[in-house]
Amino acid sequence: MLHIHCGDSSAGTLRQSGMPGEVTVWCDPVVQGPTPAGLSGEAWHRLRAGYLAITAARLTAADVARRLQAEDDALARAPEHDEVVLWFDACLFDQSILICLLDRLSRLPLDKTRLSLICIGDFPGFARFRGLGELHPEQLASLFPTRQPVTPEQIALARRAWEAWTAPEPTALAALARAETAPLPYLGEALARRLEQFPSTTNGLDRLEQEALEAIAEGHDGPFSLFRAVDEREARPFIGDTMLWGLLEELASDETPLVTIDGPGPLPRFDDPPVSLEQWRFSLTPAGRAVLAGREDRIRLNGIDRWVGGVHLAGRGPIWR
Structure with a gap:
């Protein structure tokens, strides 16, 4: 068996x-x-x-x-x-x-x-x-x-x-x-x-990105608090913490960053040894707040180069949303 x-x-x-x-x-x-x-x-x-x-x-x-x-x-x-x-x-x-x-x-x-x-x-x-x-x-x-x-x-x-x-x-x-x-x-x-992991027609964020930015805006600026806040927004949670950290680092490294990450270095990867996550803090940039409010669009600001299954989303122009 x-x-x-x-x-x-x-x-x-x-x-x-x-x-x-x-x-x-x-x-x-x-x-x-x-x-x-x-x-x-x-x-x-x-x-x-x-x-x-x-x-x-x-x-x-x-x-x-x-x-x-x-x-x-x-x-x-x-x-x-x-x-x-x-x-x-x-x-x-x-x-x-x-x-x-x-x-x-x-x-x-x-x-x-x-x-x-x-x-x-x-x-x-x-x-x-x-x-x-x-x-x-x-x-x-x-x-x-x-x-x-x-x-x-x-x-x-x-x-x-x-x-x-x-x-x-x-x-x-x-x-x-x-x-x-x-x-x-x-x-x-x-x-x-x-x-819902395709970019929104409203602001260019996928649902996980939207949830993360909302949680940071609500004051969840530490890794543990932020992960719990995002997890609670999902009817059936499906992400691990390092998947969320990767998402945040992408938002922070965009041409026009939506998030600022303060910490001793890159957030832990899935094969890193355990570290104290309380060393890191997250905040929204002005662009992040504008995108979250729907006044700006992430794709227009930064473009995209991402696969969602078999669909390759690329560029700043018309894409699947």
Whole structure:
């Protein structure tokens, strides 16, 4: 039996539970960076590793590519198991990886392998459930008997969703977000949230950027306070702290900065050793306040060069919003 998780935390917890079977992690964060259609294998690893290495402090693109290859190698061995269990929750991070993996697994010879899914949006005792990583070993293991066989309808929907996710235009994604997605009950909500990561027609900010600037304007000028404030604005939180730090550093390094960061150096990356985050403080620049108020537009001020899945947003002129 093979258990597939999209996070090291929940995978480690399942190992502690004594659950039989091999536990592996497939956690390429496809919610971030370029995921254009038509790439696979080495070309995919090279593109993704190049992007993800930028967000790291010590890992090189070669290091990241080796991890991506190892994750794909483990996935390719799925037909060797009598059952493959996918462990996911309802947030955008998990749902994006889920559709990617279902698309990939559907192309493997799994005629002798049972493919099962555990996917939850809440858990008893949690007023605001943030994901599988919150659960203790006994709690996580209690979900195993609830697993359900992956159906052809779920496979078909996931493949359609992944095709839309990687498309060069967001029109198919927008149509799917409005469509019936009952076979994967959390997918429609996740896709709607994904579309909010395109720049706003009002001020050029995506939703995360808007939330961060709003929180700073409210006085959340320290990392812990700011992260909590942004987290609380999300119905289903899907970002980690270093993703937020990267966003803030981009806003601070723009041609016309929207944020000022005071601290001893760059904010920590995901592979940095632990440091005291209280050394850093955030504030809005005059341009940041103007953009937040809708008097200015971030794209007009600074342009953009960013991938949202398969869509490349570039320049200062007309872009997808």
